[in-house]
Amino acid sequence: MTNHHATARLTRRDLLTAASAGILAACSNTPAKTASRLERGGARGVLAPYVERGEVPGMVALVARGDREELHAMGTTAQGSRVAVEPDTIFRIASITKPVTATAAMMLIEDGKLGLDEPVARLLPELAHPRVLERLDGPLDRVVPAARAITVRDLLTFRMGAGLLFDPDRYPIEKVTQELLGDGMPAPAKLVAPDEWMRRFATLPLMHQPGERWMYNTSGIVLGILVGRAARMPLDAFLRERLFGPLGMHDTDFSVPASKLHRFTASYLADPGTGALSLYDSPNGQWAQPPLHASGAEGLVSTAPDFLRFSRFLLGRGTFGGKRLLSEAAVEQMTHDTLTPKNKTFGAMVPGYFDRHGWGFGMAVVTARDDDHMPAGSYGWDGGLGSSWYADPRTNTTGILLSSRSWTDPSPPRMFREFWRHVHA
Structure with missing residues (x-):
């Protein structure tokens, strides 16, 4: 009982501190046990060692530069499972719900x-x-x-x-x-x-x-x-009608239906001292049925191809597939820093974060190139259960990394930092 409560308290504070700081956080069928045979190069070369070492059971990484896409699926949907992560594997995206x-x-x-x-x-x-x-x-x-x-x-x-x-x-x-x-x-x-x-x-x-x-x-x-x-x-009904349907985000919702549970990952918390993983939620757990309350802060599940559609909608300044869903002016407001210096004076924040970042509507905005080479003008956010999405409108680039391992250390997870440095190298 004591250890359980200590862990819960630690993960709440540290996991969400990481997410609040915005720290950074389609194709192979190769299970984790054969990860040593994964091809090297691109995002795969950066991320495959984390799967090989067992630090993360599975992940999908996607980098889109204009119409060119680099997508890699690695590992398995759960520890000890033989079910490989696929490009359409479903992950909990947690706080990336906020910009939606x-x-x-x-x-x-x-x-x-x-x-x-x-x-x-x-x-x-x-x-x-x-x-x-x-x-x-x-x-x-x-x-x-x-x-x-x-x-x-x-x-x-x-x-x-x-x-x-x-x-x-x-x-x-x-x-x-x-x-x-x-x-x-x-x-x-x-x-x-x-x-x-x-x-x-x-x-x-x-x-x-x-x-x-x-x-x-x-x-x-x-x-x-x-x-x-x-x-x-x-x-959830409004989002399906006005956003997910028009964008073709058919795997994005606040729960996973029984027909798709075989594509849903388990979710793990990482011990900040040892790195050992403990199960937070199984595929048949909390997201396996529609919730009473679809949380606008952290409730969504999605796939990398689905979320690329959302990113391209914003990069398209409110248009997708030739159809306008939101005005250009609205997207401009959402993706520019809205905070005053006084607004940014918050003692519980990771020190120095707002020196190079701000906040638009529901998402972070990079105001000066940061330590992970994220260029000014980029926008996006992270999910403490193991996800990260940012878009750079200057180069029409989107990066998405979805994993089944959360982080609890308030410093940037190395895997995510290496991914973003690859994206913006």
Whole structure:
């Protein structure tokens, strides 16, 4: 019992710190045991050793430069399995859900069902009268009224005033938030229904004034609930109708149907000290049935070819297959840094991250070439269960790496860093 809880606490804090920092994180049928025969060169040459050493059971890497694609599937769908990872293997993409949810919100703004700068209280009356802690580390009953309303823009830019602090021992508000809403790990089977989630969330004070500071994760969940209410249908249904269907993303959803479970991976957590893997979720686990609450922050599964379609839609400035799904102006807003220097002053962030990065709508934006050679103007995000996606509009390049191993160390995982350095070498 003690070891289980210690592990859960560590993975929640470290896994999500890694994801929040944006640290970086189609073709072979070769199982892991024969990885030594994999051809060398390209992304395969960079990544195959991680499969050979057993550090990751399986992964798919995709690099698209214009119409040219390099796609490699490596390893197996689970430890000890003989089922090879294929180009269409399905992975949990966790926080890469966030830019998808932001896209849904922008569609509703263009439909006239939401206003970018309107208060969210019109559709989320639970947030009509927000209160704010006097001190972030203070008692929950020491609050002041919010200086202004929370807006749709605040949710898109993660400036609503609530988010993960990664230190419940220091901050009473985070400890109570975990007790009411969960510990932050992607866990669809444990989420309460959206209306009940909002009811519980509204009992808590905000951590900062609306618009004051960037804070990770919570805005994505609230945005997903807002999308559902504005669309008058659940978030997952709206995405299937307006985005996944038109883009041909037929393997992207918030659960995996029985007919596709043979293509779904197991998910593993890595011990930060030894690197040993422990099972987090099996293919027949939490994503094997539709959730009560499709989380706009972390709930999606997808494939590399599917997500390439989403990336090309953004690189196409809102068009795909000759059809416009979103205006060019909306994509411009989504993919440019929206944060002020004050917004970026957040002590729980990995130090120095915002020196070269910013935040658009639901995704990170590179503001100056970073240590992994990611060029300025690139945008994308990472998922703490082992995924990473970024696009460079200047060169029309997309990189996608989906794996079955999470990371728990707040420093960049070497496998992901080497992949991105290959992409942008």
